[in-house]
Amino acid sequence: MERLKDCRLFLFDMDGTLYLGSRLFDFTKELLSTIRNMGGRYMFMTNNSSKSVSAYIEKLASMGIAAEYDDFMTSSQATAYYLKKNYPGKLLYVSGTQSLKEELTKEGFAITDDTQKAEVIVSGFDTELTFQKLHDVSKMLCTRDIPYIATNPDYVCPTEFGSVPDCGSVSDMLFNVSGKRPLFIGKPSALMPHLAMEKWGVLPEQTAVIGDRIYTDIKSGLNAGALTVLVMSGETTYKILEASADKPHLVLRDCGEMIPILTGGNEDEENR
DSSP states (O other): OHHHHHOSEEEEOOBTTTEETTEEOTTHHHHHHHHHHTTOEEEEEEOOOSSOHHHHHHHHHHTTOOOOGGGEEEHHHHHHHHHHHHSTTOOEEEESOHHHHHHHHHTTOOBOOOTTTOOEEEEOOOTTOOHHHHHHHHHHHHHOOOOEEESOOOSEEEOSSSEEEOHHHHHHHHHHHHSOOOEEOSTTSSHHHHHHHHHHTOOGGGEEEEESOIIIIIHHHHHHTOEEEEESSSSOOHHHHHHOSSOOSEEESSGGGHHHHHHTOOOOOOOO
């Protein structure tokens, strides 16, 4: 509990943590204000590459949350960083949304639909997925030795009615075809939290990673050396938590239980 109060950077997963689908949780505005009032900084850290940062800013604005570009660390941004470092100037085939393509184009990459000319495959959470894209990626993986990068390993994306397949599920389909798996960039890699810490000059022991998934959010925080807070408002159940080898530092019903901890109020939350 005390370590959470000492944190200065709070890296929040979004869907399932601060909102669910298009429904903002009742506590979210108060929690974000509390962090700012105590002199801390928060960032929204998401594996969802289907939307651009601008789209996320608009989505949060529609819920009454003001946000700026610097408030985000997305798997699209982390993927662009990795590509610039390891495959600068390479021609990309992107199996992803138009928003992902625009994010990568803004970072200086050229994109092609020509499976013979493409030099790197980039796959993301694709709400615009077509069979043609699956066909193209399958063809490249089966016939060429080509770098294969995916923005995130999530199997599902939560919705108001349940879940829909995410990038990890599509990657499994392509593995069944080709026997090849991508290099996943987003959570559980430590890359996004480390980039956020570097951006704001904050140490791992001053950073909290908060999310609803053990295998992405919590594992990412553990890999980065940060405090990890699992909230039970999204994907994870207590049965999943019990079976997981990776354990968070703190388990809360939802992010609303952070408020009394940060303000020194009634700390009746249980550190399970």
